[in-house]
Amino acid sequence: EPEVTQTPSHQVTQMGQEVILRCVPISNHLYFYWYRQILGQKVEFLVSFYNNEISEKSEIFDDQFSVERPDGSNFTLKIRSTKLEDSAMYFCASRSGLQETQYFGPGTRLLVL
Amino acid sequence: AQSVTQLGSHVSVSEGALVLLRCNYSSSVPPYLFWYVQYPNQGLQLLLKYTSAATLVKGINGFEAEFKKSETSFHLTKPSAHMSDAAEYFCAVSDNAGNMLTFGGGTRLMVKP
Numbered sequence: 001e002p003e004v005t006q007t008p009s010h011q012v013t014q015m016g017q018e019v020i021l022r023c024v025p026i027s028n029h030l031y032f033y034w035y036r037q038i039l040g041q042k043v044e045f046l047v048s049f050y051n052n053e054i055s056e057k058s059e060i061f062d063d064q065f066s067v068e069r070p071d072g073s074n075f076t077l078k079i080r081s082t083k084l085e086d087s088a089m090y091f092c093a094s095r096s097g098l099q100e101t102q103y104f105g106p107g108t109r110l111l112v113l
Numbered sequence: 114a115q116s117v118t119q120l121g122s123h124v125s126v127s128e129g130a131l132v133l134l135r136c137n138y139s140s141s142v143p144p145y146l147f148w149y150v151q152y153p154n155q156g157l158q159l160l161l162k163y164t165s166a167a168t169l170v171k172g173i174n175g176f177e178a179e180f181k182k183s184e185t186s187f188h189l190t191k192p193s194a195h196m197s198d199a200a201e202y203f204c205a206v207s208d209n210a211g212n213m214l215t216f217g218g219g220t221r222l223m224v225k226p
Contacts, residue, residue, distance in 0.1 A: 004156065033213070043157075043203060045213040056213055091156065100145055100164060100207070102214060104157035 002026040004105035006092050012111045013082055021077045021108045023092030032075045033093040033102060034067065036060070043091065049075065082112045115140045115206050119217035127225045132191040134220045136178075136204030139185065145207040146187040147214065148178055152200045160202070163187060174198070199224045 005024045013019050025032055034046040047057040049067050066078045075094075079086055089109050093102040120135040138144055145164050149157040161172025168180040174197075178189045187204060201221045205214040 006156075035214075035216075042218050043205075043214075043216040045215070048213060058213070093157075101147075101159055101162060103159070104149070106154070106156040 004092055004094055004103050006090075006105040006108050008108060009106065010109045010111075012113065015084055015112055016081050019079050019082055019110065021079075021090050021092075021110070023075045023077075023094075023105055024073055025075055025092065025094030026096070026103055027073070028096060029094035029103075030097045031055075031095040031102075032067075032069070033095075034077045035091045035093065035104075036088040037091070037107075038085075038088040046077070079110075082110075084112050086110060087112045115144070115208055115215045117204050117206050117215055117217035119202075119204050119220050121220055122218060123221045123223065125223040125225060126194045128196055129193050132176075132189070132194045132198065132222065134189040134202050134204075134222065136187045136189065136217055137185055138187060138204070138206045140206055140208060142208050145209070146178075146180060147205045147207070148172065148176070148187075148189050149203045149205060150200050151203065151219075157203060160189070194222075194224045196224050196226065198222060 007022045032049040037043045045058050047061045048055045064080045068076050089107045091107045092105040095102045116139045118137045147162045148160040161170045163170050163180045171177045176191045201219050203219045204217040
């Protein structure tokens with residue numbers, strides 16, 4: 001069964017550094033999403049992406065964040081200058097155009113020191 | 114704006130007992146409702162969804178949920194708990210087929226032998 005994959009599974013970085021989180025969505029899916037979950041808190045929506053542009057974003061998704069689909073298979077989330085409060089589990093999800101279910105990857109745990 | 118409340122961050126049941134995980138939602142439009150399960154070190158897996166068809170929805174692993182508009186609820190049940198059901202369960206709402214998901218805080222289900 002096709003799955004969403006994410007790399008790396010864990011990343012530790014220093015405050016102020018740039019990080020790129022990678023996702024490979026299910027191959028025929030058209031809609032892509034990033035969510036995050038800070039430890040002990042709810043899963044929160046960050047951004048949705050369709051047809052090579054952002055379709056919706058939350059207040060969390062400020063200028064420090066960007067998304068890209070560089071090569072037709074990967075979907076990346078970049079944090080330009082990480083802050084301590086960016087430490088969280090980041091989930092990628094994808095959806096086909098034919099149904100409403102979002103399929104989630106296993107997540108990347110980001111720790112900012 | 115939408116919101117989801119899951120009553121009980123931790124629920125403990127004995128193996129073979131009824132599982133009831135509560136979810137109440139708030140939505141200004143007819144909602145799409147989802148239950149996801151997360152096993153340790155894995156992504157969010159869809160258990161079941163409500164998309165304005167039958168109000169009693171059956172999902173995987175013997176789980177089902179009933180949409181009750183008058184109570185704005187979408188509680189998850191399973192008649193007989195199994196040890197393998199131990200996981201974290203998330204209720205989520207969307208205001209449209211593919212829009213962002215708003216999650217509840219999650220309920221960790223523990224199953225005692």
